[in-house]
Amino acid sequence: MKNAVLALATALRAGLDPHATPARGNIPLDRGSFLIMPGEFGDYAGVKILTVAPDNPAVNLPRIQGNYLLFESKTLRPVALIDGIALTLLRTPAVSALAVDLLAATDASTLLVFGTGPQTLYHVRAVAAVRELTRVTIVGRSAERTEELVATLRAEGFTASAGSADDVADAQIVVCCTSASEPLFDGALVRDDAVVVAMGSHDPASRETDDTLAARSRVYVEDIDTALREGGDVVVGIEHGCIDPADLVTLSQLACNGADPRTGPALFKSVGMGWQDLIIASALHAHRDAAHQ
Incomplete structure (x- = not known):
């Protein structure tokens, strides 16, 4: 996971333009x-x-x-076929973790995650790759699934417990991994120094x-264009006058220039883009080649 985060950051700093x-x-x-997600950068193209x-x-x-098909960009020769779900379970948390790494305080150690699906587990692992976590709180609709996930995290060495939406008040990092269409918690409770990641939908109304x-x-x-097209947390916020698109x-700006000082929370809204799959697939392919040499 740490290598996946590094691969994304390296590509952005090398000039990859998500807008393209x-x-x-x-x-x-x-x-x-x-769902079809193509991309091209450097030595590779893929879909x-x-x-x-x-x-x-x-x-x-x-x-x-689904699957991911990776090609050499020069000849368009196919070079790898990768399980699409496994790839998504790596790349989506890596994108979130990159944002957390760039935005969260260096000593941020308390994580709260909404959701109980596979993305929740992988997001905990991803955030743990960029911050030393002392406490993980899971908030889920099903008490049974929440306890199962907590048990899995404890078995992996995390100090984990079930919690409620009000626990955002104590979390330095909050990640939303749900299919919810309505807000999960009261934004007034979030700490001024917290980072909130919302990655659960790519629907402009949710x-x-x-x-x-x-x-x-x-x-x-x-x-920006992708967020205005697919990111409900941004789209609805703009419609309600809470966010200025400007x-x-x-x-990319964050990775290349660093974070500006702020007085309130940071909210990162992601919907998933083809360049992210391409960069992680390329890194996996390069790793496999190196391992076989």
Whole structure:
């Protein structure tokens, strides 16, 4: 995970422009949809193709499935086929962890995560790769799934417990990994020095954070146009007059220039972009080649 975070930061500092990444394609199908996410940078090009099948859980199959195909950019020769879900479970938390690493205080050690799915577990591991965590709190809708996740984290050596939405008041890092369409907590409770990551949706009408947090925060995004198209936490915040689009700061600006001083929380809204998959896939391929030499 630490290498994945480094790969993303290195690419941004080497001139990768997220704004130049083609937009995510969402193609309707009879039983769901294709999500198509292409990208190109340096020596590689690639595309992630996922299928979203809402009825699959009823027949004990994953809702989202797919693969990533990596090509050499010079010849467009295919060089690797990577499991799309495994790749997403690495790249999405790595993006969040990069933002946390760039925005959180160096001694930030308390993490609260909303959600109980696979992204929650991987986000805890990702944040732990960039900060020394002393406490992890999990907030979930299902008490049973929350306790199962807490037990898994404890087995991995984390000091973990179940909590409630009000526990954001004590968290230096807050991560939202849910499918919620309405705010999960009261933004007034969030510490002024906290970093909040909202990554649970890419729907302009859905958000995990509220107007209060938006109005208090310096807001960071992967790419401004993408956020205005897909990031509900940003889109709704702008519609309600809580966010000025001119004040949005991109992850690239943050990685290259560092964080400016702020008096309130930092809110990072991510929706996932094709360049992120490409950079992590390229790094995985390079690692595999090195391991076989």
